[in-house]
Amino acid sequence: MKPFAYHQPDQLPDAAKLLSSIEDSKLVAGGMTLIPTLKQRLASPVALVDLSRLENLRGITDDGATITIGAMTPHAVVAASKLLQTKIPGLAALASMIGDPAVRSRGTIGGSVANNDPAADYPAGVLGLGATIVTSMREIAADKFFLGLFETALEPGEIITAIRFPVPLRAGYAKLKAPASRYALVGVFVAKFTDGVRVAVTGAGAGVFRVAPMEAALSGNFGPSAIAAIKIDTDGLTSDIHAEADYRAHLVTVMAKRAVDAALS
Amino acid sequence: MQISFTLNGRSTTVDVEPATLVVELLREQLNLTGTHIGCDTSQCGACVVHLNGLPVKSCTLLAPALDGANLLTIEGLQGAPGSNRLHPMQEAFREHHGLQCGFCTPGMLMTAVALAAENPNLTEADVRHGLEGNICRCTGYQNIVVSVLAGAAAMNAAKGE
Ligand SMILES: Cc1cc2nc3c(=O)[nH]c(=O)nc-3n(C[C@H](O)[C@H](O)[C@H](O)COP(=O)(O)OP(=O)(O)OC[C@H]3O[C@@H](n4cnc5c(N)ncnc54)[C@H](O)[C@@H]3O)c2cc1C
Ligand code: FES
Ligand code: FES
Numbered sequence: 365m366k367p368f369a370y371h372q373p374d375q376l377p378d379a380a381k382l383l384s385s386i387e388d389s390k391l392v393a394g395g396m397t398l399i400p401t402l403k404q405r406l407a408s409p410v411a412l413v414d415l416s417r418l419e420n421l422r423g424i425t426d427d428g429a430t431i432t433i434g435a436m437t438p439h440a441v442v443a444a445s446k447l448l449q450t451k452i453p454g455l456a457a458l459a460s461m462i463g464d465p466a467v468r469s470r471g472t473i474g475g476s477v478a479n480n481d482p483a484a485d486y487p488a489g490v491l492g493l494g495a496t497i498v499t500s501m502r503e504i505a506a507d508k509f510f511l512g513l514f515e516t517a518l519e520p521g522e523i524i525t526a527i528r529f530p531v532p533l534r535a536g537y538a539k540l541k542a543p544a545s546r547y548a549l550v551g552v553f554v555a556k557f558t559d560g561v562r563v564a565v566t567g568a569g570a571g572v573f574r575v576a577p578m579e580a581a582l583s584g585n586f587g588p589s590a591i592a593a594i595k596i597d598t599d600g601l602t603s604d605i606h607a608e609a610d611y612r613a614h615l616v617t618v619m620a621k622r623a624v625d626a627a628l629s
Numbered sequence: 630m631q632i633s634f635t636l637n638g639r640s641t642t643v644d645v646e647p648a649t650l651v652v653e654l655l656r657e658q659l660n661l662t663g664t665h666i667g668c669d670t671s672q673c674g675a676c677v678v679h680l681n682g683l684p685v686k687s688c689t690l691l692a693p694a695l696d697g698a699n700l701l702t703i704e705g706l707q708g709a710p711g712s713n714r715l716h717p718m719q720e721a722f723r724e725h726h727g728l729q730c731g732f733c734t735p736g737m738l739m740t741a742v743a744l745a746a747e748n749p750n751l752t753e754a755d756v757r758h759g760l761e762g763n764i765c766r767c768t769g770y771q772n773i774v775v776s777v778l779a780g781a782a783a784m785n786a787a788k789g790e
Contacts, residue, residue, distance in 0.1 A: 370630060370647035370693045392691075399689045400671055402648075412647070414693065440683070464762025465740060466674065469683040470690070544672070546761060 365402045369411040376420065376525065379413050380500050384521035386411045391523065393436060393475035396467055421474070421525055424448065429531060432498075435474025435524040440465070442473060454535035454553065454627060458489045461539060463546050474524040477509075480516050480571065482602070483547035487572040489537060490527060492553030492564035498526040512571040532557050534586070536626030538619045539567070542606055549607055550615035554623040556586055563620060568612045569601050578620055587628070588621035632696040637705025645692040652676045652687040654695075655702060663703040663735050667764070674763030677736040678702045684743040686762070703735035706742065709787065717787055718742050718780035727776030729767035737763050737773060745781035753778065 369386075373379040383389055390409040392398050393416075401407045415421060421436035424445050431451060433442060442448060443460035462468055462476075462485050476486040477497065490497070490506045497504045500523040509517045518524070532555040539551030548567035555562045561582040563575045581590040596616050601609035633642040636659070645654060655661045655678075667675035669688050676687040679701040680694070708714030718741050721727065728734045737760070744759040745751060751759075756777045757770075765773060 365648040365650075367646055367648050370691070372693065372696075395691060395694075396671065396689060399650075399691065403669070412691075416694065464674070465743065465759055466677055466684045466686045466762050467671070469680070469685050 366405065366408040368402075368409055370414065371411060372414045372417050374417040374419075376418055376500060376523065379415060379418060380521065380523055382411070382413045383523065386413075389413055391415060391478075393472040393478075394438065394470035396463070396471040397475060397479050397481070415474075415523070426451070427528075430528050431531060432526050432528045433473055434526050435477075436472050437474075439463070439468040439471050439473070439476075443468060451531050452493070452529060452535055454532075454537045454555070454623075455489050455493070455529065457626070458485050458537040458551075458553065461485060461537070461541070461546075473527055477527060478516060478518060478524055480510055480514050481547070482513055482570055482572075483542070483545075483549070483551075483567040485537070485539065485548055485551055485566065488548070488551050488553040488564045488566040490529075491572050491574065492537075492555050492562050493529045493532060493535065494555070494557075494562055495530070496528040497524055498528060499524050503528075507574075510572050515571070530557070534627040536623040536628070538622035538626055540615055540619060550612055550619050552616060552619040552623045554582065554620060554627055556582070556627065561586065563623075565596075565616055565620075567602075568596075568616055575616070575620070582624065586624065588624045591617065591620055591624070594620075630693065632693060634695040634697065635699045637701060643692075647691065647693050649692040650688055651678070651690040651692055651695060651700075654692050655687065661702055661704050665732060665735055667732065667736075672762075672764065673733070674736040674740060674760075675733050677739040677763070679739060679743060682743075682746070684740050701739075703739060706738060716742070717783035718745065718777070721780030721783055722773075722776045725772055725776040725779055727768070727773045733763060733765040733767075737765065737777075741777040741780060742784075744777065745784045749781075749785055751778060751781045756781075 389411040392412045421434045439459045439462045448456040535555040537553045539548040550567040553564045563578040566572045578591045598609040598613045603609045665675035667673035671689040678687045706716045
Protein backbone atom coordinates (compact mmCIF):
# COMPACT_ATOMS: atom_id res chain seq x y z
CA MET A 365 0.00 0.00 0.00
CA LYS A 366 1.13 3.53 -0.70
CA PRO A 367 0.92 5.84 2.33
CA PHE A 368 -2.18 8.00 2.79
CA ALA A 369 -3.58 10.44 5.32
CA TYR A 370 -6.49 9.20 7.44
CA HIS A 371 -9.52 11.24 8.49
CA GLN A 372 -12.24 10.09 10.88
CA PRO A 373 -14.89 12.83 10.82
CA ASP A 374 -17.87 12.50 13.15
CA GLN A 375 -20.29 14.70 11.19
CA LEU A 376 -21.57 14.12 7.66
CA PRO A 377 -20.92 17.70 6.44
CA ASP A 378 -17.29 17.37 7.60
CA ALA A 379 -16.93 14.10 5.71
CA ALA A 380 -18.41 15.64 2.58
CA LYS A 381 -16.13 18.66 2.90
CA LEU A 382 -13.00 16.51 3.31
CA LEU A 383 -13.99 14.34 0.37
CA SER A 384 -14.60 17.27 -1.96
CA SER A 385 -11.68 19.42 -0.81
CA ILE A 386 -8.91 16.78 -0.93
CA GLU A 387 -8.19 15.78 -4.47
CA ASP A 388 -7.72 12.01 -4.85
CA SER A 389 -9.34 11.24 -1.52
CA LYS A 390 -11.59 8.22 -1.10
CA LEU A 391 -14.27 7.10 1.32
CA VAL A 392 -13.68 3.96 3.35
CA ALA A 393 -16.61 2.09 4.89
CA GLY A 394 -15.95 -1.56 5.81
CA GLY A 395 -12.85 -1.64 3.62
CA MET A 396 -13.66 -5.16 2.40
CA THR A 397 -13.37 -4.06 -1.22
CA LEU A 398 -11.25 -0.94 -0.84
CA ILE A 399 -8.36 -2.41 1.20
CA PRO A 400 -7.70 -5.26 -1.29
CA THR A 401 -7.78 -2.61 -4.05
CA LEU A 402 -5.20 -0.50 -2.19
CA LYS A 403 -2.99 -3.54 -1.60
CA GLN A 404 -2.98 -4.34 -5.29
CA ARG A 405 -2.28 -0.68 -5.99
CA LEU A 406 -5.30 -0.50 -8.24
CA ALA A 407 -6.02 2.71 -6.35
CA SER A 408 -3.62 4.97 -4.46
CA PRO A 409 -5.61 7.78 -2.83
CA VAL A 410 -3.71 10.46 -0.92
CA ALA A 411 -6.28 10.41 1.86
CA LEU A 412 -9.02 8.17 3.19
CA VAL A 413 -12.17 9.54 4.77
CA ASP A 414 -13.46 6.91 7.21
CA LEU A 415 -17.25 6.91 7.69
CA SER A 416 -17.27 4.71 10.80
CA ARG A 417 -17.72 7.57 13.30
CA LEU A 418 -20.88 8.86 11.63
CA GLU A 419 -23.37 7.30 14.02
CA ASN A 420 -26.37 8.52 11.99
CA LEU A 421 -25.28 6.29 9.10
CA ARG A 422 -25.76 3.16 11.18
CA GLY A 423 -28.88 1.19 12.08
CA ILE A 424 -32.23 0.01 10.77
CA THR A 425 -35.45 1.98 11.24
CA ASP A 426 -39.07 0.97 10.72
CA ASP A 427 -41.01 3.73 8.94
CA GLY A 428 -44.16 1.64 8.45
CA ALA A 429 -44.48 1.22 4.69
CA THR A 430 -40.70 1.45 4.30
CA ILE A 431 -37.60 0.32 6.19
CA THR A 432 -34.47 2.44 6.13
CA ILE A 433 -31.01 0.91 6.51
CA GLY A 434 -28.12 3.26 7.27
CA ALA A 435 -25.25 3.07 4.77
CA MET A 436 -22.73 1.99 7.44
CA THR A 437 -24.85 -0.93 8.67
CA PRO A 438 -22.78 -4.12 8.36
CA HIS A 439 -24.12 -7.18 6.53
CA ALA A 440 -24.17 -9.19 9.81
CA VAL A 441 -26.52 -6.66 11.43
CA VAL A 442 -28.92 -6.78 8.46
CA ALA A 443 -28.82 -10.60 8.48
CA ALA A 444 -29.62 -10.74 12.22
CA SER A 445 -32.24 -7.96 12.26
CA LYS A 446 -35.51 -9.23 13.75
CA LEU A 447 -37.33 -6.36 12.03
CA LEU A 448 -36.06 -7.40 8.60
CA GLN A 449 -36.52 -11.10 9.31
CA THR A 450 -40.18 -10.30 9.95
CA LYS A 451 -40.90 -7.66 7.30
CA ILE A 452 -38.43 -8.36 4.44
CA PRO A 453 -36.98 -11.81 5.23
CA GLY A 454 -35.62 -12.10 1.68
CA LEU A 455 -33.30 -9.15 2.34
CA ALA A 456 -32.05 -10.54 5.67
CA ALA A 457 -31.42 -13.86 3.92
CA LEU A 458 -29.49 -12.11 1.14
CA ALA A 459 -27.21 -10.43 3.69
CA SER A 460 -26.58 -13.77 5.45
CA MET A 461 -25.28 -15.22 2.17
CA ILE A 462 -22.62 -12.54 1.56
CA GLY A 463 -19.02 -13.77 1.86
CA ASP A 464 -18.23 -15.21 5.30
CA PRO A 465 -18.74 -14.10 8.93
CA ALA A 466 -15.63 -11.88 8.96
CA VAL A 467 -16.70 -10.14 5.74
CA ARG A 468 -20.20 -9.70 7.19
CA SER A 469 -18.79 -8.12 10.39
CA ARG A 470 -17.14 -5.31 8.45
CA GLY A 471 -18.70 -4.95 4.99
CA THR A 472 -21.53 -2.43 4.74
CA ILE A 473 -24.62 -2.02 2.58
CA GLY A 474 -23.51 1.47 1.49
CA GLY A 475 -20.08 0.23 0.41
CA SER A 476 -21.55 -2.67 -1.50
CA VAL A 477 -24.11 -0.54 -3.31
CA ALA A 478 -21.59 2.24 -4.09
CA ASN A 479 -19.12 -0.31 -5.42
CA ASN A 480 -21.71 -2.01 -7.69
CA ASP A 481 -19.66 -5.13 -8.33
CA PRO A 482 -21.34 -7.05 -11.16
CA ALA A 483 -21.53 -10.15 -8.92
CA ALA A 484 -22.49 -8.44 -5.64
CA ASP A 485 -25.68 -9.47 -3.86
CA TYR A 486 -27.11 -6.19 -2.54
CA PRO A 487 -27.65 -4.56 -5.94
CA ALA A 488 -30.16 -7.37 -6.71
CA GLY A 489 -32.05 -6.67 -3.47
CA VAL A 490 -31.98 -2.90 -3.96
CA LEU A 491 -33.18 -3.06 -7.58
CA GLY A 492 -35.57 -5.96 -6.93
CA LEU A 493 -37.31 -4.08 -4.13
CA GLY A 494 -37.24 -0.78 -6.02
CA ALA A 495 -35.43 0.89 -3.12
CA THR A 496 -34.32 4.52 -2.91
CA ILE A 497 -30.67 5.43 -2.42
CA VAL A 498 -30.43 8.40 -0.05
CA THR A 499 -27.23 10.46 -0.36
CA SER A 500 -25.66 13.56 1.12
CA MET A 501 -27.12 15.47 -1.85
CA ARG A 502 -30.39 13.85 -3.00
CA GLU A 503 -32.47 10.69 -3.35
CA ILE A 504 -31.98 8.34 -6.31
CA ALA A 505 -34.37 5.58 -7.40
CA ALA A 506 -32.71 2.16 -7.78
CA ASP A 507 -33.85 2.03 -11.42
CA LYS A 508 -31.71 5.12 -12.11
CA PHE A 509 -28.77 4.23 -9.84
CA PHE A 510 -26.98 1.18 -11.24
CA LEU A 511 -25.29 2.08 -14.54
CA GLY A 512 -23.33 -1.09 -15.34
CA LEU A 513 -19.90 -2.46 -14.47
CA PHE A 514 -18.82 -0.78 -11.18
CA GLU A 515 -20.68 2.35 -12.31
CA THR A 516 -23.41 4.20 -10.44
CA ALA A 517 -25.23 7.52 -10.60
CA LEU A 518 -23.12 8.82 -7.68
CA GLU A 519 -21.33 12.09 -8.40
CA PRO A 520 -17.78 12.74 -7.15
CA GLY A 521 -18.04 13.77 -3.50
CA GLU A 522 -21.48 12.24 -3.03
CA ILE A 523 -21.95 10.01 0.03
CA ILE A 524 -24.66 7.37 0.40
CA THR A 525 -26.27 7.87 3.81
CA ALA A 526 -29.03 5.23 3.73
CA ILE A 527 -31.11 2.93 1.55
CA ARG A 528 -34.90 3.06 1.93
CA PHE A 529 -36.77 -0.15 1.08
CA PRO A 530 -40.52 -0.37 0.45
CA VAL A 531 -41.97 -3.33 2.38
CA PRO A 532 -43.21 -5.93 -0.15
CA LEU A 533 -45.99 -8.50 0.25
CA ARG A 534 -43.37 -11.20 -0.31
CA ALA A 535 -39.74 -11.33 -1.42
CA GLY A 536 -37.05 -13.94 -1.88
CA TYR A 537 -33.45 -14.29 -3.03
CA ALA A 538 -31.54 -17.25 -4.44
CA LYS A 539 -27.98 -17.44 -5.71
CA LEU A 540 -25.51 -19.94 -6.97
CA LYS A 541 -22.25 -19.03 -5.27
CA ALA A 542 -18.93 -19.01 -7.06
CA PRO A 543 -17.28 -21.54 -4.73
CA ALA A 544 -14.02 -19.67 -4.10
CA SER A 545 -15.25 -16.09 -3.66
CA ARG A 546 -18.86 -16.79 -2.64
CA TYR A 547 -19.97 -13.89 -4.86
CA ALA A 548 -23.01 -14.66 -7.03
CA LEU A 549 -22.37 -16.61 -10.21
CA VAL A 550 -26.02 -15.75 -10.70
CA GLY A 551 -28.35 -14.33 -8.06
CA VAL A 552 -32.02 -13.43 -8.50
CA PHE A 553 -34.17 -11.29 -6.20
CA VAL A 554 -37.96 -11.44 -6.61
CA ALA A 555 -40.40 -9.08 -4.85
CA LYS A 556 -44.19 -9.02 -4.99
CA PHE A 557 -46.04 -5.75 -4.33
CA THR A 558 -49.78 -4.97 -4.55
CA ASP A 559 -49.16 -3.32 -7.91
CA GLY A 560 -46.89 -5.95 -9.48
CA VAL A 561 -43.73 -8.02 -9.25
CA ARG A 562 -40.07 -7.03 -9.70
CA VAL A 563 -37.30 -9.44 -10.68
CA ALA A 564 -33.64 -8.36 -10.51
CA VAL A 565 -30.61 -10.39 -11.59
CA THR A 566 -26.99 -10.05 -10.46
CA GLY A 567 -23.86 -11.92 -11.52
CA ALA A 568 -25.12 -12.73 -15.00
CA GLY A 569 -24.03 -9.62 -16.87
CA ALA A 570 -22.02 -6.40 -16.53
CA GLY A 571 -24.46 -5.09 -13.96
CA VAL A 572 -27.72 -5.84 -12.21
CA PHE A 573 -30.82 -5.83 -14.48
CA ARG A 574 -34.58 -6.55 -14.41
CA VAL A 575 -36.40 -9.23 -16.40
CA ALA A 576 -39.67 -7.82 -17.77
CA PRO A 577 -41.19 -11.09 -19.11
CA MET A 578 -40.72 -12.76 -15.71
CA GLU A 579 -42.21 -9.75 -13.93
CA ALA A 580 -45.28 -9.90 -16.19
CA ALA A 581 -45.71 -13.67 -15.78
CA LEU A 582 -45.32 -13.52 -11.99
CA SER A 583 -47.74 -10.60 -11.70
CA GLY A 584 -50.40 -12.93 -13.14
CA ASN A 585 -49.44 -16.06 -11.24
CA PHE A 586 -46.89 -15.83 -8.42
CA GLY A 587 -45.47 -19.36 -8.57
CA PRO A 588 -42.30 -20.97 -9.96
CA SER A 589 -44.23 -22.68 -12.79
CA ALA A 590 -45.18 -19.27 -14.22
CA ILE A 591 -41.56 -18.59 -15.24
CA ALA A 592 -40.23 -22.11 -15.81
CA ALA A 593 -40.40 -21.70 -19.60
CA ILE A 594 -38.97 -18.16 -19.72
CA LYS A 595 -35.35 -18.17 -20.83
CA ILE A 596 -33.44 -14.90 -21.07
CA ASP A 597 -31.34 -13.93 -24.07
CA THR A 598 -27.58 -14.55 -23.79
CA ASP A 599 -26.82 -11.18 -25.42
CA GLY A 600 -24.86 -9.07 -22.94
CA LEU A 601 -24.36 -11.92 -20.47
CA THR A 602 -20.88 -12.69 -19.14
CA SER A 603 -18.74 -15.60 -20.33
CA ASP A 604 -15.67 -16.23 -18.20
CA ILE A 605 -13.67 -19.03 -16.56
CA HIS A 606 -16.53 -19.64 -14.13
CA ALA A 607 -19.38 -20.08 -16.62
CA GLU A 608 -20.43 -19.53 -20.23
CA ALA A 609 -23.20 -17.07 -21.08
CA ASP A 610 -25.71 -19.78 -21.97
CA TYR A 611 -25.16 -21.50 -18.62
CA ARG A 612 -25.67 -18.17 -16.86
CA ALA A 613 -28.89 -17.64 -18.87
CA HIS A 614 -30.07 -21.09 -17.74
CA LEU A 615 -29.18 -20.26 -14.13
CA VAL A 616 -31.26 -17.07 -14.24
CA THR A 617 -34.41 -19.15 -14.75
CA VAL A 618 -33.39 -21.73 -12.12
CA MET A 619 -32.49 -19.08 -9.52
CA ALA A 620 -35.63 -17.05 -10.29
CA LYS A 621 -37.78 -20.14 -9.61
CA ARG A 622 -35.91 -20.77 -6.36
CA ALA A 623 -36.29 -17.12 -5.35
CA VAL A 624 -40.06 -17.38 -5.88
CA ASP A 625 -40.08 -20.57 -3.81
CA ALA A 626 -38.12 -18.76 -1.09
CA ALA A 627 -40.60 -15.87 -1.20
CA LEU A 628 -43.51 -18.28 -0.80
CA SER A 629 -41.98 -20.27 2.07
CA MET B 630 -0.83 8.67 14.01
CA GLN B 631 -1.30 7.54 17.59
CA ILE B 632 -3.97 4.95 18.37
CA SER B 633 -5.09 3.54 21.70
CA PHE B 634 -6.98 0.29 22.12
CA THR B 635 -7.41 -2.68 24.42
CA LEU B 636 -5.30 -5.62 23.29
CA ASN B 637 -6.10 -8.92 24.99
CA GLY B 638 -7.32 -7.06 28.05
CA ARG B 639 -4.44 -4.56 28.31
CA SER B 640 -4.61 -0.96 27.19
CA THR B 641 -2.12 -0.31 24.44
CA THR B 642 -1.01 2.84 22.65
CA VAL B 643 1.06 2.71 19.48
CA ASP B 644 2.29 5.00 16.74
CA VAL B 645 1.38 3.72 13.29
CA GLU B 646 1.26 4.79 9.69
CA PRO B 647 -2.43 4.83 8.65
CA ALA B 648 -1.56 2.40 5.83
CA THR B 649 -0.62 -0.30 8.35
CA LEU B 650 -2.65 -3.48 8.35
CA VAL B 651 -3.65 -4.78 11.76
CA VAL B 652 -1.95 -8.11 11.05
CA GLU B 653 1.32 -6.27 10.32
CA LEU B 654 0.99 -4.23 13.48
CA LEU B 655 0.42 -7.39 15.51
CA ARG B 656 3.18 -9.49 14.01
CA GLU B 657 5.88 -6.92 13.29
CA GLN B 658 5.42 -4.16 15.84
CA LEU B 659 3.81 -5.97 18.78
CA ASN B 660 5.53 -9.36 18.30
CA LEU B 661 2.27 -11.28 18.47
CA THR B 662 2.90 -13.84 15.76
CA GLY B 663 0.04 -16.21 16.60
CA THR B 664 -2.13 -14.42 14.04
CA HIS B 665 -1.06 -15.86 10.69
CA ILE B 666 -0.97 -14.53 7.14
CA GLY B 667 -2.05 -17.24 4.73
CA CYS B 668 -3.14 -15.35 1.65
CA ASP B 669 -3.05 -11.61 2.34
CA THR B 670 -6.06 -11.37 -0.02
CA SER B 671 -8.98 -11.75 2.46
CA GLN B 672 -9.70 -15.34 1.43
CA CYS B 673 -8.18 -17.80 3.89
CA GLY B 674 -9.11 -16.64 7.39
CA ALA B 675 -5.73 -17.49 9.00
CA CYS B 676 -5.62 -13.90 10.26
CA VAL B 677 -9.01 -13.75 12.01
CA VAL B 678 -9.11 -11.76 15.27
CA HIS B 679 -12.02 -10.34 17.28
CA LEU B 680 -12.71 -6.63 17.00
CA ASN B 681 -15.23 -5.60 19.66
CA GLY B 682 -16.26 -9.26 19.90
CA LEU B 683 -16.79 -9.78 16.18
CA PRO B 684 -14.60 -11.92 13.91
CA VAL B 685 -12.67 -9.87 11.35
CA LYS B 686 -9.81 -10.53 8.94
CA SER B 687 -6.84 -8.58 10.27
CA CYS B 688 -5.18 -8.59 6.82
CA THR B 689 -8.12 -6.50 5.61
CA LEU B 690 -8.31 -4.04 8.48
CA LEU B 691 -6.41 -0.77 8.78
CA ALA B 692 -4.77 0.02 12.10
CA PRO B 693 -6.72 3.31 12.59
CA ALA B 694 -9.90 1.19 12.93
CA LEU B 695 -8.49 -0.08 16.26
CA ASP B 696 -8.59 3.32 17.95
CA GLY B 697 -10.86 3.02 20.99
CA ALA B 698 -11.68 -0.62 20.21
CA ASN B 699 -11.28 -3.92 21.97
CA LEU B 700 -9.04 -6.40 20.15
CA LEU B 701 -8.68 -10.08 21.02
CA THR B 702 -6.04 -12.21 19.29
CA ILE B 703 -5.29 -15.90 19.61
CA GLU B 704 -2.75 -15.02 22.35
CA GLY B 705 -5.63 -13.67 24.44
CA LEU B 706 -7.78 -16.78 24.16
CA GLN B 707 -7.71 -18.67 27.45
CA GLY B 708 -9.69 -20.90 29.76
CA ALA B 709 -11.47 -19.70 32.89
CA PRO B 710 -9.39 -16.85 34.40
CA GLY B 711 -6.80 -18.16 36.85
CA SER B 712 -7.33 -21.79 35.76
CA ASN B 713 -4.19 -21.88 33.60
CA ARG B 714 -6.14 -24.00 31.13
CA LEU B 715 -6.69 -23.77 27.42
CA HIS B 716 -9.91 -22.25 26.12
CA PRO B 717 -12.64 -24.94 25.76
CA MET B 718 -12.49 -24.51 21.97
CA GLN B 719 -8.72 -25.11 22.01
CA GLU B 720 -9.20 -28.17 24.22
CA ALA B 721 -11.78 -29.49 21.74
CA PHE B 722 -9.41 -29.03 18.79
CA ARG B 723 -6.72 -30.98 20.67
CA GLU B 724 -9.10 -33.69 21.82
CA HIS B 725 -10.73 -34.23 18.39
CA HIS B 726 -7.63 -33.80 16.24
CA GLY B 727 -8.95 -30.59 14.66
CA LEU B 728 -5.55 -29.69 13.23
CA GLN B 729 -2.63 -31.17 11.38
CA CYS B 730 0.05 -28.61 10.46
CA GLY B 731 -1.74 -25.98 12.56
CA PHE B 732 -1.26 -23.07 10.19
CA CYS B 733 -4.97 -22.34 9.81
CA THR B 734 -5.73 -23.10 13.47
CA PRO B 735 -5.50 -19.64 15.06
CA GLY B 736 -8.02 -18.29 12.56
CA MET B 737 -10.21 -21.39 12.82
CA LEU B 738 -10.31 -21.02 16.60
CA MET B 739 -11.15 -17.32 16.52
CA THR B 740 -13.93 -17.88 13.98
CA ALA B 741 -15.21 -20.90 15.91
CA VAL B 742 -15.32 -19.05 19.23
CA ALA B 743 -17.26 -16.21 17.60
CA LEU B 744 -19.72 -18.64 16.00
CA ALA B 745 -20.33 -20.45 19.29
CA ALA B 746 -20.69 -17.19 21.22
CA GLU B 747 -23.26 -15.88 18.75
CA ASN B 748 -25.34 -19.04 18.44
CA PRO B 749 -25.78 -21.36 21.44
CA ASN B 750 -27.52 -23.99 19.29
CA LEU B 751 -24.94 -24.56 16.55
CA THR B 752 -25.71 -27.33 14.07
CA GLU B 753 -23.24 -29.00 11.73
CA ALA B 754 -24.74 -26.97 8.84
CA ASP B 755 -24.21 -23.73 10.81
CA VAL B 756 -20.58 -24.65 11.45
CA ARG B 757 -19.89 -25.45 7.80
CA HIS B 758 -21.59 -22.19 6.70
CA GLY B 759 -19.72 -20.26 9.40
CA LEU B 760 -16.33 -21.64 8.39
CA GLU B 761 -16.71 -20.66 4.73
CA GLY B 762 -14.07 -17.96 5.08
CA ASN B 763 -11.49 -20.23 6.76
CA ILE B 764 -9.41 -22.46 4.51
CA CYS B 765 -7.49 -25.51 5.69
CA ARG B 766 -5.11 -27.31 3.34
CA CYS B 767 -4.63 -30.33 5.61
CA THR B 768 -7.57 -31.74 7.46
CA GLY B 769 -10.44 -32.02 4.99
CA TYR B 770 -12.49 -30.09 7.59
CA GLN B 771 -14.18 -33.20 9.03
CA ASN B 772 -12.38 -33.08 12.37
CA ILE B 773 -12.52 -29.31 12.47
CA VAL B 774 -16.32 -29.45 12.31
CA VAL B 775 -16.38 -32.14 15.02
CA SER B 776 -14.05 -30.02 17.17
CA VAL B 777 -16.11 -26.85 16.76
CA LEU B 778 -19.32 -28.64 17.75
CA ALA B 779 -17.59 -30.15 20.80
CA GLY B 780 -15.97 -26.82 21.71
CA ALA B 781 -19.29 -25.02 21.39
CA ALA B 782 -20.94 -27.56 23.69
CA ALA B 783 -18.11 -27.10 26.20
CA MET B 784 -18.48 -23.31 26.03
CA ASN B 785 -22.22 -23.66 26.71
CA ALA B 786 -21.54 -25.99 29.64
CA ALA B 787 -18.95 -23.57 31.08
CA LYS B 788 -21.46 -20.72 30.80
CA GLY B 789 -24.01 -22.76 32.71
CA GLU B 790 -21.60 -23.41 35.62
C1 LIG C 1 -13.57 -12.58 0.94
C2 LIG C 1 -14.68 -11.68 0.48
C3 LIG C 1 -15.87 -12.24 0.06
C4 LIG C 1 -16.92 -11.44 -0.37
N1 LIG C 1 -18.07 -12.04 -0.78
C5 LIG C 1 -19.09 -11.26 -1.23
C6 LIG C 1 -20.31 -11.85 -1.65
O1 LIG C 1 -20.50 -13.07 -1.60
N2 LIG C 1 -21.29 -11.03 -2.09
C7 LIG C 1 -21.16 -9.67 -2.11
O2 LIG C 1 -22.08 -8.99 -2.50
N3 LIG C 1 -20.03 -9.09 -1.69
C8 LIG C 1 -18.99 -9.85 -1.25
N4 LIG C 1 -17.85 -9.24 -0.81
C9 LIG C 1 -17.78 -7.76 -0.81
C10 LIG C 1 -18.31 -7.19 0.51
O3 LIG C 1 -19.71 -7.35 0.57
C11 LIG C 1 -17.95 -5.73 0.71
O4 LIG C 1 -18.26 -5.48 2.03
C12 LIG C 1 -18.66 -4.70 -0.11
O5 LIG C 1 -18.61 -4.93 -1.48
C13 LIG C 1 -18.04 -3.33 0.09
O6 LIG C 1 -18.47 -2.81 1.28
P1 LIG C 1 -17.48 -2.09 2.29
O7 LIG C 1 -18.32 -1.49 3.35
O8 LIG C 1 -16.44 -3.05 2.71
O9 LIG C 1 -16.91 -0.92 1.38
P2 LIG C 1 -15.43 -0.35 1.17
O10 LIG C 1 -14.52 -1.41 0.71
O11 LIG C 1 -15.01 0.45 2.34
O12 LIG C 1 -15.74 0.65 -0.03
C14 LIG C 1 -16.06 0.19 -1.33
C15 LIG C 1 -16.20 1.39 -2.28
O13 LIG C 1 -17.39 2.12 -2.00
C16 LIG C 1 -17.10 3.46 -1.62
N5 LIG C 1 -18.02 3.76 -0.52
C17 LIG C 1 -18.09 3.11 0.67
N6 LIG C 1 -19.10 3.60 1.41
C18 LIG C 1 -19.69 4.58 0.68
C19 LIG C 1 -20.79 5.46 0.90
N7 LIG C 1 -21.51 5.42 2.06
N8 LIG C 1 -21.10 6.37 -0.06
C20 LIG C 1 -20.40 6.41 -1.23
N9 LIG C 1 -19.35 5.60 -1.49
C21 LIG C 1 -19.00 4.69 -0.55
C22 LIG C 1 -15.63 3.47 -1.25
O14 LIG C 1 -15.04 4.71 -1.49
C23 LIG C 1 -15.07 2.40 -2.16
O15 LIG C 1 -14.82 2.92 -3.43
C24 LIG C 1 -16.79 -10.02 -0.37
C25 LIG C 1 -15.59 -9.44 0.07
C26 LIG C 1 -14.54 -10.25 0.51
C27 LIG C 1 -13.29 -9.61 0.98
S1 FES D 1 -4.36 -13.74 5.54
FE1 FES D 1 -6.19 -12.66 5.98
S2 FES D 1 -7.67 -13.86 5.03
FE2 FES D 1 -5.82 -14.88 4.45
S1 FES E 1 -4.15 -27.84 9.74
FE1 FES E 1 -2.80 -27.37 8.12
S2 FES E 1 -3.87 -25.76 7.12
FE2 FES E 1 -5.31 -26.47 8.51
